[in-house]
Amino acid sequence: MMNEYYPFPAIIKEIKKEGFNTKTFILKFKDPKIAxxxxxxxxxxxxxxxxxxxxxxxxxxxxxxxxxINATIRNVGNVTNSIFSLKKGDSLGMRGPYxxxxxxxxxxxxxxxxxxxxxxxxxxxxxxxxxxxNRKEYGHLEIIYGARTSGDMIFKDEFSKWKxxxxxxxxxxxxxxxxxxxxxxxxxxxxxxxxxxxxxHRNAIALVCGPEIMxxxxxxxxxxxxxxxxxxxxxxxxxxxCGVGKCGHCQIGxxxxxxxxxxxxxxxxxxxxxxx
Amino acid sequence: xxxYIINKKDLKxxxxxxxxxxxxxxxxKPGLDSSFDEIKSINDLHLEYKSTIIPPKKxxxxxxxTLFEFKIQKGKHEIKEIxxxxxxxxxxxxxxxxxxxxxxxxxxxxxxxxxxxxxxRNNSIIVALNCIQPGENSFCKSMNTGPFLHKGYDILxxxxxxxxxxxIGSDKGKKTIQGLKLNIASKKDLLKKEKKCKSANKKxxxxxxxxxxxxxxxxxxxxxxxVDLGERGGVAGSFPCLSCGSCSLVCPTCYCYDVYDNIDLSxxxxxxxRELDSCQLLEYGQVALGGNFRKDRKDRIRHWMFCKxxxxxxxxxxxxxxxxxxxxxxxxxxxxxxxxxSLGRKK
Numbered sequence: 268m269m270n271e272y273y274p275f276p277a278i279i280k281e282i283k284k285e286g287f288n289t290k291t292f293i294l295k296f297k298d299p300k301i302a303x304x305x306x307x308x309x310x311x312x313x314x315x316x317x318x319x320x321x322x323x324x325x326x327x328x329x330x331x332x333x334x335x336i337n338a339t340i341r342n343v344g345n346v347t348n349s350i351f352s353l354k355k356g357d358s359l360g361m362r363g364p365y366x367x368x369x370x371x372x373x374x375x376x377x378x379x380x381x382x383x384x385x386x387x388x389x390x391x392x393x394x395x396x397x398x399x400x401n402r403k404e405y406g407h408l409e410i411i412y413g414a415r416t417s418g419d420m421i422f423k424d425e426f427s428k429w430k431x432x433x434x435x436x437x438x439x440x441x442x443x444x445x446x447x448x449x450x451x452x453x454x455x456x457x458x459x460x461x462x463x464x465x466x467x468h469r470n471a472i473a474l475v476c477g478p479e480i481m482x483x484x485x486x487x488x489x490x491x492x493x494x495x496x497x498x499x500x501x502x503x504x505x506x507x508x509c510g511v512g513k514c515g516h517c518q519i520g521x522x523x524x525x526x527x528x529x530x531x532x533x534x535x536x537x538x539x540x541x542x543x
Numbered sequence: 544x545x546x547y548i549i550n551k552k553d554l555k556x557x558x559x560x561x562x563x564x565x566x567x568x569x570x571x572k573p574g575l576d577s578s579f580d581e582i583k584s585i586n587d588l589h590l591e592y593k594s595t596i597i598p599p600k601k602x603x604x605x606x607x608x609t610l611f612e613f614k615i616q617k618g619k620h621e622i623k624e625i626x627x628x629x630x631x632x633x634x635x636x637x638x639x640x641x642x643x644x645x646x647x648x649x650x651x652x653x654x655x656x657x658x659x660x661x662x663x664r665n666n667s668i669i670v671a672l673n674c675i676q677p678g679e680n681s682f683c684k685s686m687n688t689g690p691f692l693h694k695g696y697d698i699l700x701x702x703x704x705x706x707x708x709x710x711i712g713s714d715k716g717k718k719t720i721q722g723l724k725l726n727i728a729s730k731k732d733l734l735k736k737e738k739k740c741k742s743a744n745k746k747x748x749x750x751x752x753x754x755x756x757x758x759x760x761x762x763x764x765x766x767x768x769x770v771d772l773g774e775r776g777g778v779a780g781s782f783p784c785l786s787c788g789s790c791s792l793v794c795p796t797c798y799c800y801d802v803y804d805n806i807d808l809s810x811x812x813x814x815x816x817r818e819l820d821s822c823q824l825l826e827y828g829q830v831a832l833g834g835n836f837r838k839d840r841k842d843r844i845r846h847w848m849f850c851k852x853x854x855x856x857x858x859x860x861x862x863x864x865x866x867x868x869x870x871x872x873x874x875x876x877x878x879x880x881x882x883x884x885s886l887g888r889k890k
Contacts, residue, residue, distance in 0.1 A: 270658050272610055272802075272815075276620035297620075318613045318622070319806045319813040344831035358620060479836070506830050508802040508817075511655045515799030515820070516827060518846070518856040519836075527856075538764050 274316045274360025285421040288342045295335040305334045309393030310368025310530045314510045316360035317349040324507040326390040339389040365510040378406035380466040382485050384413050384477025409466045413440040413457035426450050436465050458488050468493035476502040496534035503529050547709040547725035555585040569634035593678035598795035603663045611815040626662050635672045638689035639866040643795030645695045650860035671696040675743045680867025682749035688864040690743040703735040751880045760854030763886050773841025779881035784844045790869035791821030796861045
């Protein structure tokens, strides 16, 4: 009998530093059968566990050709702290992928607006790469990324690549600018970029991920400028213990964030995240 | 299937047959209150019980349950799944509790199957007992879960004065009583059951319309009652909620659980454990860096009520069966039926 809670061993192939207390761990299932069978969609997450410490839900930022999984992690709690103590070649427990990702198939042909805050760029990183790879299938791409400080930003080495994407606009904001500022990061919140925004709501879809307070403001602003609730997709964070819709912690209204989400369209969850 | 009868004083024969083949759990009364525990002889049984504090979900979803045991060694990954293979009989369950188990069955099957729950469930035999003396907090009649049972049992007993009527609900039940010489029930016995059912129904005073509940939840997301229940003076004679989590603990359909790792003092081995959790506790919605998605008490009590109304993610699988345990244990005297009624009344 298959046990869904069983954490399969995975090996850390590489560790990349992303910024202040954030690293990308490149992980691969040790069992080649499981690794080969792995398939995913951007927006889904994995359950990573350190035996003796616990388990955490971590979003997949990308998957490489050999099916190794990129998990971009900020060191904020017990499990992430122990993951940070691991080195290249060490192993940990991994199961997944879980959840429903971004609706990439349904939004083909549309203009895409990506609004991310802080670590919220991690689950959207796979979307951006998907759009780069299938550039012709999507319309204008606009990325607005904000962080607490410019030093907190993740995936900085890819910014110059993203700036060069065809038919694209790219804005960066931070509450505080620290150190050098090679990417012309502006001071302020993500919503401060909305007046400069090129995306028109007529044929656009917004994909939003960040702290919930940010998403509430972004959703409100987008609705004000003409977006319908159904055109806005949010990826939510919740406490998760099982990842398969059983432990109950991630419930929001009539849905489980782990099973029915983490990506929801705004109309589905609006009453439960207290719209502004 | 055929129905049988057994004289009350001969119940020992039936129980001894069960005890020979299985571990038997049933209602006992060790002190002031009854609870489900191991039955070693007929003298332990307390079949006149009204309700227990802890529901029989503890036999399928124990308060703490070890999922895995593992060794902690660098470079090694040794994990052992811990499954419980004990075969057991649950004796004397009331219809509300059997219906709650049926809901949990549904919840833990489907696309994702929980081995721990299902293994225990497959190893269990349910001998239910129709409820002829419903407690003052029961509203099973409204929820269609009692006082008499129509499905989900392997064997069903009904107290018909000097005898028990024995009905068989499954092949498992049939096998369990194989070899016993039992008299076949007469028409009169079956009529007596009907009569008992009617009189039990009459004893239930609490009434609630279950079909109306999900709609009630949908329409009253921002009702003042939640502020009353969470922060102000309570609702319909209750005090405000204390977030103690007792209601979840005693609810036969509350399934939420936490998962954590225990480490041995040697630091060489450990276990992964799941423990029943409650959405009423502050930590339930807490994430790293102290963020909490259900920080306000009013949001937590609302979530619990909606879950029991069948308007949360668990849907009908976690909705109320009307056993009345939460009403009985609530230190603030919060009564789910009164909350529902107040919601329906005032805007």
